[in-house]
Amino acid sequence: MGVSRLDVLYRRFLLTKLFIQGWGKPEDFKRMFEFRKIIGNRERCKDFIPKDYPVVIEKVEEQTDCKILNGHFISPLEHAVPGILPPESVKARFQFLVPKTWKKYKPVCIHLAGTGDHFFWRRRTLMARPMIKETGMASLLLENPYYIL
Template sequence: MSAFDKIYRSALPMKFFTKGWGKPSTLLKLIENFKSVSMLKKFEQFAGGDFPIVVDMRTEHKNTVLVEGSFVSPFERALTNVMDAENSIARFQLVLPKEWSTKYKPICIHLAGTGDHTYSRRRFFLANRLLSDGIGSLIVMNPFYWKRKPKDQK
């Protein structure tokens, strides 16, 4: 664990990333490039356009269609080789009604809270309940969590 991690951890009462956040060089690269990606004009340049989606799995249940997939993160497009390989691919789970009740297809985007490493909590408590109202859900996996967690992060 780096000295930065030890100092930071000592100030926090919570038990997140107790053995380090990952490579200090990744954090430094993100800090160095924060200004360029936080400007709206710059953001529009790298976030716009086509992001091909890879469908890893599609499962149909009685009333539900479940799709898991991935795409190259817009951050990777903006800051090539700043993110670890695990973080450069954004991952998601799409929970849809098998048959839509209207011509509209509303979808709610669920971002993870701190400590929410998988899709299951958001799918169970949020997405499944929205399905009964004919609303689909896009559950996004946060960087540095679960499958997007760098190998050296503990």
Template sequence: MMNFDNLFRRFILTQSFVRGWGNPFYLQEIFTYRREKIAKQKGNQNYINDRFRSPLVNYLPHLVPSQVATAHFHLVLSLDHRFGIDSVPIEISYDGTGDHGFSRRRLLTAVPLINQYPIGSIILGNPYYGLRKPSDLLHWCQKMKLTSAILHGFSLGGHMASLAFTK
């Protein structure tokens, strides 16, 4: 880390950090607590990525795998919207067949709604799908004594079953 400090000092003209950036362990510890970027602005839209804890965890925590416990969503609003001050209609969009992320619903629904009408969007990820799909779902079934699992579903459920089976 000292070599990096010496190199960095050659490119700056101020006297900040003249004795280095401190203990490398402390820097690594600080990086573990940094937050990911949750908001992005593009054109007339303000995109906010966030998550919340599924209410089912409060009632049946032993039935909810850790990957499913956290629900992810994108909030799309106009750039000039003021939280807590402006009132705006909102649509809530759920995953469709083959929709693993948020981009399709953002592009086809949320952006046209915010551009043509003052309607915001919450794009929600379904449980057991996309970011919330446990990689070890069948192992979890075995652990819970739910053996001889049959993967089945209609429409979106069938697609999800085929994805789980092929993974």
């Protein structure tokens, strides 16, 4: 398959090096737009991920104020639209910080990594641990693809 003319034209006007190898295969875009119709429908989407979806816990660390669970899972998108994700994005790695004692409710905050946040340390130390101490809220820290592991 040849290079898209739109990609070539766009690259001529680019000042940065983002997307210099194109935006992907047109058939992948078609597959993503078809999947968007499924995920956009609430009735079809609510059962998209089963309640017993497999999550692997690799290591559990006992801390004074919490438990830290290290693990991974396969992205549900890989099952829905096989081959659409780059290999580095198929396996999602995470740390889950759970307070030693839960209160009446069990709130969880999901922390996505910002640009340059290569591992869990910054989010764990500056956000998740204080949240456990102050409010008893658990935190799920997702690792960015292409970083560390």
